[in-house]
Amino acid sequence: MTQANRDGMALLARHGLRVTRPRLEVLRAFDHHDRLTGEDVYRLLARDASGISMATIYRVLAELAGAHILDRYVLGRGASVFARHRGGHSVHLACCRCGLVEACDDEHASAALAMLAASRGFVIAEAGVVVKGVCIACAASPDEDVAS
Template sequence: MSCGVEAADRAPVAGLAAGATGHELLAHSRERGRVAPIMAFVPVDPDGAATQSLRAAGLRVTRPRRAVLAWLAEHPHATADEVGAGVREQLGSVSTQAVYDVLAACAEAGLLRRIEPAGHPARFERRVGDNHHHLVCRRCGRTEDVDCPVGVRPCLTPGDDRGFAVDEAEVVFWGLCPTCTTAQGSHDNEEARL
């Protein structure tokens, strides 16, 4: 199909309205006298980018892998728990272990970057082809990309590398995001009035 959605991504749904994508509705079936939800058509990798990335890396193309890569393309800097919740919305039941396995395999293959800001859970992103750094909010953990001013790796080198073959420097800029800065200002103003 031209949209990159494979037949395995679709579950036939009785009563699916013409033009409905499956995101908007769940159909139901009668199972032993109870109403049970049936998963509707939910595209896992609508543009096929995740499928292409997996194939180029020599990894098996599976629904969980495609769903994880596609979800992270839309939600960068997500934790494993956030990825798991997002993928479950698309696929239904996916184990936490399966999500961790997919994240590990894709990071090992260079399809994902794992970042670990001190004191915060590991986060994952699809932006892997360049040397960039991160801004991290000390209060809420919000993480944003910031381009490296040097551009090439490593952008910093130690004065004494002690024999290490340094190939990367990870720079994290810490501070408060705009939302937390505003909240901090409101809190400070409230305390000043007391």
């Protein structure tokens, strides 16, 4: 058994999820990739001849996001991108055309979140913000409307 499998098993157990081969395989796909779509995971696992169906991959991604093991970023046109949950505050910019998701977790974003919360007497435990728009590359070719 590999260290990655042991780590995956421990992670699932900490979040109260039963250890299954599909869950371990999907987690393994994120070992070398920051963000993946369901289709990306399917292609990676198909390359390894895992035999896991697309439906199972989407079910597992939803379970892992529900358990806060993965974060789900919903883009325009129903597309979603998943990333390992890091905790704390996160701000991401998501292109509604090409699906690019870029983290912008810097002190300015954290300060803006803290000011917003403080102005309403709220204490943030954890925050995840997705700002949808169009990336610079897509903006250079204005053929499509921005998806909502």
